[in-house]
Amino acid sequence: MGIGVWSYLTEYDNERDDILDAVDTVFRSGQLVLGRSVARFEKAYAQRHAVDHCVSVDNGTNAIVLGLRALGVGPGDEVVTVSNTAAPTVVAIDQVGASPVFVDIDPGTYLMDTDQLRSVVTERTACLLPVHLYGQCVAMGPVNEVAAEFGIPVLEDCAQSHGASQGGVVAGASGDLAAFSFYPTKVLGAYGDGGAVITSRDDLAENVRRLRYYGMEKDYRVIETPGHNARLDEVQAEILFRKLGRLDDYIARRQDIARRYEEGLAGTDLVLPRPASGNTHVYYLYVVRHLERDRLLRQASERGLDLNVSYRWPVHTMPGFEDLGYRPGSLPVTEEMAGQIFSLPMYPTLTETDQERVIEVLRAIV
Incomplete structure (x- = not known):
């Protein structure tokens, strides 16, 4: 039998009892959507990153989409990122109607060459989107300097960097908000799709929370901007909560x-x-x-x-x-x-x- 680049089967054998108990816990809870498991995973994940809010969503691509929408990024805007990334990073930019603008990468880390940022910023630049690729962080000091200089928000793509840090600051805690994926292959992976947005800005958390639920609040009334259904499933949230401890x-x-x-x-x-x-x-x-x-x-x-x-x-x-x-x-x-x-x-x-x-x-x- 050959050796593949990834497998979850041995992990499942090791953690099977806990995973099945997580499923049973949700099914016996009486609430299958946006219930206790989502709430406690969001609280734990926010605490892990020393931020005020975590809003869980259905996948990492939607985490970026909703993050951009929460920032007000849309048609006519430009988002600065890299081309050496998984296509969903750029697909998400396209989904909100904005245009990606690429900078090159550092040949040693394969991450964003932050020295090039100033050269591509224009009056249309609405967001800087560094991608913490392969498991380590982009140099966020220079990113945040350019962001502050031009008044541009920062959305970190942390799909591949759960638990990575830079100077003691965990990935996702340096920008205005950050997007995560819990696709099964990730460092913290679900047993299906999943994602999250974290932030310490109350306004952005409120926007993302509303946008993941059609743009509605509790009274089923669309407030301001229509969103779409992007909720994290209770079962995946319970599994992720338990795996977060590992x-x-x-x-x-x-x-x-x-x-x-x-x-x-x-x-x-x-x-x-x-x-x-x-x-x-x-x-x-x-x-x-x-x-x-x-x-x-x-x-x-x-x-x-x-x-x-x-x-x-x-x-x-x-x-x-x-x-x-x-x-x-x-x-x-x-x-x-x-x-x-x-x-x-x-x-x-x-x-x-x-x-x-x-x-x-x-x-x-x-």
Whole structure:
């Protein structure tokens, strides 16, 4: 049997009793939508991030959509972000009718090159959207400096950075608000879709809470702006509440796996990930790069090792976004890295035996 980049099956075996008890708890509660489980997960998640509010939603894409809408971002506006990200980041910008504006990435971290922010800010810029990719944080100091200078709000995309921190500040607590995904592969993953928006601004929390419920308040009356149904399911909320207590353990295991990769692949010509100064990396993905990436993928597959590319196609090169007007060479670092990066198996229950096999195969083919 081959080794895949991710699996939840062993984790489920280990946590099955608690997961099934979570489901039973909800089904016996008498309230299946926006009940006790959602309320207590939101409270715990806000406390985890030292913010005042968490508003849970149905998925990470809607977390960004509702965050942007809560900020008043819409048609005619521009949102500054990166092209080296999962497409949903940019799909969410498109969903509110705004236009994404891309800056290039740092070749060492693959994260937003914050030195480029000032050069792309215009009178239409309505939001800065840094993406904390692969498990570590964008340099938020420079982001917030530009935001303050031009009076632009910051929405952090934290889909891949649960528990990551920078200078002791946890991902999601530096901007005006932050969006999270609880897709099953995430560092904190549900057993289905899920997401959340966190903020310490009362007005933004109120807006997101209303927008996730059609724009209505308790009396079924749409107030100001219509929203849509974007509620987190009670079952997923209860599972996430219980898994939140194990988040530090999940992160510690990922960091242990990362250390073993670093030791086992030392001396090869693979470029291994490095946390940026002041960052705590949680290794949602363990992303390496190599000039002959596609050869390595092919030869690894022949040996029963499945590797992944995150992301092979930068968003600005995708046919669905060709109307943005970016051409090959527009973002040279992003495009160069897209031809070299790939991910090794990374999940808390990856066994040392399987990891040793991954290292053995890579050392043989590099």
